[in-house]
Amino acid sequence: MLATDQRFGLDRRVRLPGTLRLESGKHIGGVEIGYETYGTLDADGGNAVLICHALTGNQHVAGADPRTGRPGWWTRLVGPGLPIDPARHFIVCANVLGGCSGSSGPASLDPATSEPYGMTFPVITVRDMVRAQAALLDHLGVGTLAAVVGGSMGGMQALDWAVAYPDRVRAVVAIAAAARHSAQNIAFHEVGRQAIMADPNWRRGAYHAGPPPAAGLAVARMAAHITYLSEEGLTAKFGRALQDRDAVTFGFDADFQVESYLRHQGLSFVERFDANSYLYITRAMDYFDLAAPHDGRLAAAFAGTRTRFALISFTSDWLYPTAESRRIVRALNAANARVSFVELDSPHGHDAFLLDTPAMNRVVDGFLRAGE
Amino acid sequence: MTPLRADLAAIADAVPAGARVLDVGCGDGALLAALQRDKGVDGRGIELSGANVAAAVERGLSVVQGDADADLADYPSHAFDVAILSDTLQAMRSPETVLAELLRIARTAVISFPNFGHWRVRLSLLAGGRMPMTAALPVPWYATPNIHLCSIDDFRALAAALDVTVEGATFLSRGLRLTWAENLRAERAVFILSRG
Numbered sequence: 110m111l112a113t114d115q116r117f118g119l120d121r122r123v124r125l126p127g128t129l130r131l132e133s134g135k136h137i138g139g140v141e142i143g144y145e146t147y148g149t150l151d152a153d154g155g156n157a158v159l160i161c162h163a164l165t166g167n168q169h170v171a172g173a174d175p176r177t178g179r180p181g182w183w184t185r186l187v188g189p190g191l192p193i194d195p196a197r198h199f200i201v202c203a204n205v206l207g208g209c210s211g212s213s214g215p216a217s218l219d220p221a222t223s224e225p226y227g228m229t230f231p232v233i234t235v236r237d238m239v240r241a242q243a244a245l246l247d248h249l250g251v252g253t254l255a256a257v258v259g260g261s262m263g264g265m266q267a268l269d270w271a272v273a274y275p276d277r278v279r280a281v282v283a284i285a286a287a288a289r290h291s292a293q294n295i296a297f298h299e300v301g302r303q304a305i306m307a308d309p310n311w312r313r314g315a316y317h318a319g320p321p322p323a324a325g326l327a328v329a330r331m332a333a334h335i336t337y338l339s340e341e342g343l344t345a346k347f348g349r350a351l352q353d354r355d356a357v358t359f360g361f362d363a364d365f366q367v368e369s370y371l372r373h374q375g376l377s378f379v380e381r382f383d384a385n386s387y388l389y390i391t392r393a394m395d396y397f398d399l400a401a402p403h404d405g406r407l408a409a410a411f412a413g414t415r416t417r418f419a420l421i422s423f424t425s426d427w428l429y430p431t432a433e434s435r436r437i438v439r440a441l442n443a444a445n446a447r448v449s450f451v452e453l454d455s456p457h458g459h460d461a462f463l464l465d466t467p468a469m470n471r472v473v474d475g476f477l478r479a480g481e
Numbered sequence: 482m483t484p485l486r487a488d489l490a491a492i493a494d495a496v497p498a499g500a501r502v503l504d505v506g507c508g509d510g511a512l513l514a515a516l517q518r519d520k521g522v523d524g525r526g527i528e529l530s531g532a533n534v535a536a537a538v539e540r541g542l543s544v545v546q547g548d549a550d551a552d553l554a555d556y557p558s559h560a561f562d563v564a565i566l567s568d569t570l571q572a573m574r575s576p577e578t579v580l581a582e583l584l585r586i587a588r589t590a591v592i593s594f595p596n597f598g599h600w601r602v603r604l605s606l607l608a609g610g611r612m613p614m615t616a617a618l619p620v621p622w623y624a625t626p627n628i629h630l631c632s633i634d635d636f637r638a639l640a641a642a643l644d645v646t647v648e649g650a651t652f653l654s655r656g657l658r659l660t661w662a663e664n665l666r667a668e669r670a671v672f673i674l675s676r677g
Contacts, residue, residue: 419538438545439555447525450545451534472538479541 116249117146119172122211125244129206135231139220142245143211144168144203147187148195150251157251158193158477159242160202161259161266164333164390165382167210170202171195176210177381185465186258192474193258197481201249205266206241207233207389215314215385228314233389235262235397239269243277253277256477260284260462261429262390265397268437271416272399280417280480282473285426285462287433288407288440289398294428297336298391301329305384314385326384327375334374339425339458343367400440407440414441418448419476421469423461449476485515487656488593491671492565495591495649496520500562503527503587505549505579506569510537517542525561527552550574553582561587570594572626577639584645584676593671596652598632598664616655617668633664636672644677 116123121144128138145168150157160170160183167174171181171188187193193200204212207230215230246254257267257278264286271281287294308325310316335343347367351357354364363369403409418441422434431452441448453468455461462469485493489512496502498520504513507526510533516522526544528534537544545552549566550573564587566579571594573579583590595617596602605613612622618630631639633652640647652659652667659667 417543435547438547439552442545442552442555443557445557445560447543448545449534449538449543450547451531451538452546453531453535468535472535475539475541 117150119145120169120175120211121145123245123248125241125248129237129241129244131231132234132236133232137213137231140206140213140241140244141211141217142203142206142213142241143208144201144245145170145172146249147171147200148198150199150249154250154252155255156197156199156481157246157254158198158200159246159254159257159270160187160193160200161238161242161257161263161270162202162205163259163261163263164394165330165378165387166263167208168202168204168212169210171200182463185463186470186473192470192477198255199251201246201251203242203245205238205262205390207238207386207393209383209386212241214383215389216317216383225317227317227385230385230389232392234393235265235269236273238393239266239273242266242270243274253279255480256280256282258282258284258473259286261286261459262394264429265394268399269397271414271418272410275414275416278416280419280477282419282421282476283434283437284421284469285423285429285459286420286437287429288410288437289400289433290395291433295395297332297428298395300332302388302391304328304332305388308384311384314388316384321379322384323376323379326379326382326387327372329384329387330378330382331371331375334371336428337458337460339427339456341425341456342458345456346370407436408443411441411444411446414444414446416446417476417480418446419472420448420450421462421472422450422452423455423457423459423466424452425456426459426461428459485512487653487658488669488671489515489567491651491653491658492567492591492593493519494651495589495671495673496522496563496565498522501560502563502565503556503561504565504567505553505583506567506572507533507537507542507544507565508567509533510540510542510544512565512567513537513542513544514540549579553579553586556582556586558585559588562589563587564590566590566592568593568595571628571630573629576629576631577643580639580643580645580674584674588675589648590645590674591671592636592674593669594631594636595627596633596664596667596670597630598634599654599668600665601668603665615668633667633670636670640672640674645674646677648673648675 204210259267264283305325308322311322352369400407422431513524564583602613651671652663
C-alpha cells in the first residue's frame, strides 16, 4: 500500500460506484461516504477493523473532527497503545448512510434535482448502512474484517455485519447494544421526531433555504440525552442543585443545574447535526430487529456462524439494558457460536461505553488479541 | 507456569485432546486456558462473577457471564464432548437439574466437589458442634455460597437415581489420590459421568 494512496487517511470521501439497493426495495445512486482510516492494511489484509458509530457519531473516531475541532469520539479505546491500535490494526470508520458528516443523507444534494433531498431521501435501515460500509471496504481493498466494533447503534451495525456478511467478519464486539429496538426505545425516538416535526421551521423537511428547526432538534436531543445517563449519574452530578442562584425564581428559567445542562446539550447539538438526519437514523434504529426475518427466532439469524462475538453491557444502562445483551448471548449459545459476554459495573448509564472504563478496554483487548 | 491444582489436574486428565469443552463455573478461566494450551480443546465457559468473566476474556477465552441454574437451558443438546462443573455443584439451587442438563449438552460430564463426608467435617460437627470449616470448605456457614453440600456416597446415590453411568472417579486428600475409604478420607472428589 502506498503512503500516497488517496484512499487512506483522515477525512476522506468516496462516491460509491453504481447504485445501492436499499432494504425498502428503492435504489439510491451517487452515494457518497465520508470516512477515515488509521494504520496500514497488512499485505494479507488480515488486520482490518471496522468501527461503527452511534446515532449522533461520525467517522472521526480517533482523529479530531475538522469541523468542530473536537477530539475523536472513542480516543479512550482507539489509538496508540490502546486495544484498537493503528500500529497493529488497519482501522476504518465511516459516517453512516443517512448521516450528515460527509456521507449521503437528507441534507445532501439529490443528483437528479441538484436540490437537497430533504424528505425525498429514501428511508434507510441498519442493513443499508452496513451494505454501504461493505461497498466502502470493497473500494479500500478490504476483504475479510478482523473485527467489527461498535457501541449502541454501532453495536447494532456490528451484529448486523455478522448476519449480513458472515464470511467477511471474524469477530464482533457489540457494546451496550441490542438485537432489536424495544417499544420503549421506539417511544423515546418518536418523542424526538415529533419535537423536530412540531418546529414550524421544519417545513416538512424543506428547511435548507431558511432557518433549521433548531428548537425542535434541541428538544429531541435533550430528551434523548436523559436516556443516555442514569438516574444515579444525574443525581450524583446535579442533584437538586440550583444554577447560579440561591433560591428558585418562581419562573421558568433554568433554575436547576440539570435544566441548564440539558439546554446546553440541546443547543450545542444543533450546531453539528442535521434535523432530517436525526429523523432518518432514528427510524433506521426503530426498524432494527435481527430476528424479524426468522419469525422472531434470533438464534436463526446467527445459524452456522463462525464469527467470534464479545458482548458488553453496563449495570446502569437502561436504554439498552443487560437483558438485551443476554438475549443475544442466549441466541448465540443456541447457535453454538463462540461468544463472550460480561456486564460491567458503571454508574454512567448508556454513555458508559464512551467513557473511561478500564475493564471494557481490558476485555476488548483480550478478545481482539485472541483472534490475532 | 504453575502446575494445575490437583483437582483441576484430575479434571484435565478426563478431557481428551481437541474436545469441545464447556466449563460451567469456570472462574477466571485457569483450567480452560490450560486445556486450550495443553490439549487444544475448543473451550467455552460460564461464570457468575463479572470480574472473573472479564479476567477470562482478557485471557482470550470465550466466556459468558451467567448462572448455570438458569442458563444451561439455552445450550443445544450434544453441543459439547465434555461439560465441566468444577467446585460448583454444591452452590447450585438445583444440582439434580444441573447434572441432567450437563449430560444433555455434553456426552461426558466431569464434576468435582468437596466431600462433606470427610472425617474433619464429621469431627467438627460431632466433637466441636460447629459447622465445619476445612481446607476444602474455608468459608463460614453464613457467608458460604455452598447450599447443597454432599458426601461422595450421596453423590453416587444421586448418580444412580438419575440413571447416569459413573465412568471413573478420583479422590483427593491434600493433593494425593486415594484408593480406599474415600467417603471418610477424601477432601475432594472428581467424577466422570456419562449418559446412562
